[in-house]
Amino acid sequence: MLKKIFSRDRQKGMSEEWQTNDNVPAGLMTKCERCNEIYYRKEMEKNLFVCPNCDYHHHMRAWKRINSLFDEGSFEEWDANLETTNPLNFPDYLEKVKKDQEKTKLKEAVVTGKGTIEGYETAFAVMDSRFRMGSMGSVVGEKIARAIERARELNIPFIIFTASGGARMQEGVLSLMQMAKTSMAIKRFSDEGGFMISIMTHPTTGGVTASFASLGDYNFAEPGALIGFAGRRVIEQTTREKLPKDFQTAEFLLKHGQLDRIVHRHDIKPLLVNLLKMHQRTFTSEQTPFFSLEGGEQD
Amino acid sequence: MKHILEFEKPIYHLREKINELRKISMESNINLQEEIKTLEKRLARLEKDIYSNLTPWNRVQIARHQERPTTLDYIHLLIDDFVEFHGDRYYGDDGAIVAGVGFYHNNPVTVIGHQRGKNTKENIARNFGMPHPEGYRKAIRHMKLSEKFRRPIITFIDTKGAEPGKEAEERGQSEAIAYNLKEMSGLKVPIISIVIGEGGSGGALALGIGDHIHMLENATYSVISPEGAASILWKDASLAEKAAESMRITAQDLKELGIIDEIIPEPLGGAHRNVEEQAKNIDQVLVKSLLHFANFTPEQLLEQRWEKYKNIGKYLEL
Numbered sequence: 001m002l003k004k005i006f007s008r009d010r011q012k013g014m015s016e017e018w019q020t021n022d023n024v025p026a027g028l029m030t031k032c033e034r035c036n037e038i039y040y041r042k043e044m045e046k047n048l049f050v051c052p053n054c055d056y057h058h059h060m061r062a063w064k065r066i067n068s069l070f071d072e073g074s075f076e077e078w079d080a081n082l083e084t085t086n087p088l089n090f091p092d093y094l095e096k097v098k099k100d101q102e103k104t105k106l107k108e109a110v111v112t113g114k115g116t117i118e119g120y121e122t123a124f125a126v127m128d129s130r131f132r133m134g135s136m137g138s139v140v141g142e143k144i145a146r147a148i149e150r151a152r153e154l155n156i157p158f159i160i161f162t163a164s165g166g167a168r169m170q171e172g173v174l175s176l177m178q179m180a181k182t183s184m185a186i187k188r189f190s191d192e193g194g195f196m197i198s199i200m201t202h203p204t205t206g207g208v209t210a211s212f213a214s215l216g217d218y219n220f221a222e223p224g225a226l227i228g229f230a231g232r233r234v235i236e237q238t239t240r241e242k243l244p245k246d247f248q249t250a251e252f253l254l255k256h257g258q259l260d261r262i263v264h265r266h267d268i269k270p271l272l273v274n275l276l277k278m279h280q281r282t283f284t285s286e287q288t289p290f291f292s293l294e295g296g297e298q299d
Numbered sequence: 300m301k302h303i304l305e306f307e308k309p310i311y312h313l314r315e316k317i318n319e320l321r322k323i324s325m326e327s328n329i330n331l332q333e334e335i336k337t338l339e340k341r342l343a344r345l346e347k348d349i350y351s352n353l354t355p356w357n358r359v360q361i362a363r364h365q366e367r368p369t370t371l372d373y374i375h376l377l378i379d380d381f382v383e384f385h386g387d388r389y390y391g392d393d394g395a396i397v398a399g400v401g402f403y404h405n406n407p408v409t410v411i412g413h414q415r416g417k418n419t420k421e422n423i424a425r426n427f428g429m430p431h432p433e434g435y436r437k438a439i440r441h442m443k444l445s446e447k448f449r450r451p452i453i454t455f456i457d458t459k460g461a462e463p464g465k466e467a468e469e470r471g472q473s474e475a476i477a478y479n480l481k482e483m484s485g486l487k488v489p490i491i492s493i494v495i496g497e498g499g500s501g502g503a504l505a506l507g508i509g510d511h512i513h514m515l516e517n518a519t520y521s522v523i524s525p526e527g528a529a530s531i532l533w534k535d536a537s538l539a540e541k542a543a544e545s546m547r548i549t550a551q552d553l554k555e556l557g558i559i560d561e562i563i564p565e566p567l568g569g570a571h572r573n574v575e576e577q578a579k580n581i582d583q584v585l586v587k588s589l590l591h592f593a594n595f596t597p598e599q600l601l602e603q604r605w606e607k608y609k610n611i612g613k614y615l616e617l
């Protein structure tokens with residue numbers, strides 16, 4: 001039974017090449033996963049890991065993402081000292097965590113903190129799917145919930161980039177409950193006027209999709225990202241139905257009303273800046289007039 | 300000038316004649332200045348005569364004009380940095396309603412409106428501006444966000460009506476409209492609604508619970524389309540023109556009935572004759588409305604909204 005759950009998790013998580021991707025030996029060249037064009041790594045990085053030929057959005061490491069968005073030197077990391085334990089005494093769990101720590105130089109599957117984007121202060125969480133497929137255990141849930149709570153206390157927006165295979169099996173029901181904890185934190189934040197943007201990146205699945213990833217005031221996704229609750233193969237096997245080719249892609253979700261927009265990686269920063277600028281006011285700031293011409297005309 | 304309405308034909312014929320004379324005068328070097336001048340004078344008179352005596356049915360035709368500016372045209376002209384949002388988070392992305400945020404005179408606002416197409420392809424994508432439940436659900440979600448972030452809401456109304464169809468019924472068309480009416484009633488931010496084309500029935504009203512409601516000069520607003528009224532009243536949709544005359548659907552009528560606040564003038568011949576001028580006319584009225592409510596408290600807003608709507612209706616109390 002457990003084995004079955006694991007293999008299912010892998011199916012709805014990501015393919016092998018996904019895990020190895022971005023891990024290409026630190027050579028000069030890199031190959032696009034989709035069209036096989038070869039590029040200088042530097043060139044690919046400058047293009048935010050979007051293939052200049054076919055526009056495929058490759059995996060982006062958490063710190064690369066943070067550095068691409070935040071004003072230089074403005075980023076402050078939160079809760080880097082939280083350690084994963086083995087609450088269910090699951091065989092090999094901590095070894096696997098350790099291996100991923102070495103591989104990714106991350107302590108867990110999410111980095112949280114705050115910083116400024118073109119001057120707009122915001123709290124932030126970025127998941128990294130290289131680490132245990134970005135799955136959510138106690139540490140991931142706790143870090144995200146704390147980041148949201150701090151955003152509430154500081155009265156600043158919260159932006160999250162999700163990438164996850166779902167719940168962390170090795171932490172069992174403790175993992176499940178992180179869905180409740182993070183969602184509750186969002187409710188508290190939102191009820192006090194907190195502004196949250198969720199940007200789903202490839203892949204965002206399972207319990208993460210069914211909690212914080214879907215709870216932004218705005219939910220966006222990168223083109224082509226796989227987003228869903230249950231895995232394609234699980235659905236196909238249980239329903240014996242052939243699913244459409246674009247099933248659970250960002251484009252499929254947009255068509256079915258689940259997303260507010262699909263945003264090309266190059267357009268994410270300008271969009272965030274525009275929206276941050278537009279959401280400086282909340283219903284708690286009742287002293288500001290609803291409308292005024294005193295701000296001066298733009299043209 | 301591809302789409303000439305029946306009652307405008309005399310104008311276009313005269314204009315063609317003038318153009319012909321110009322051409323002849325150019326080509327054969329004959330001086331026809333006198334004749335052209337006379338005809339031009341007559342044209343100006345004719346235009347004024349026709350456009351200042353529009354019947355309700357003429358206005359229906361102008362309101363439905365294929366080139367009539369739509370919600371997105373006004374958004375482009377009036378709103379800066381507009382970001383459109385798509386889904387309703389339940390079922391689909393309804394092209395018949397556009398919703399988003401942007402800056403209006405440097406103030407964040409939410410803008411929501413019905414969206415028609417201007418050609419067949421667009422009209423199919425936009426379902427001829429007739430929303431499904433998901434359109435209304437998208438709209439109310441963004442109105443609630445607008446309340447959360449203390450932004451005024453601007454709505455543009457332009458629909459024959461909500462989509463009448465099997466799927467719309469299955470997904471709760473009535474519930475979607477009703478829910479919007481109820482929730483819009485309680486939003487603690489100013490709502491300004493402008494009827495820019497056709498205001499058809501509950502499908503229009505579901506975006507139209509405004510603190511101020513304005514109508515473009517040639518817009519119409521009624522409980523049903525003239526065709527629908529004719530077929531219900533007289534079992535004959537071809538009597539639409541007669542229905543349009545008797546239903547009191549023009550901006551002037553609604554002003555007299557105490558439902559709308561201002562009539563926004565249109566360029567001679569209709570909004571499509573000069574979209575920029577039309578946007579400017581809208582801008583003037585919109586700014587005035589927003590300034591009017593700028594410093595209302597939530598309580599004041601809700602109180603005056605209730606005052607406004609509870610006073611609509613005509614009856615005799617004995």
Ligand SMILES: [Zn+2]
Pocket residue numbers: 032033034035036037051052053054055056
């Ligand atoms: Zn490529």
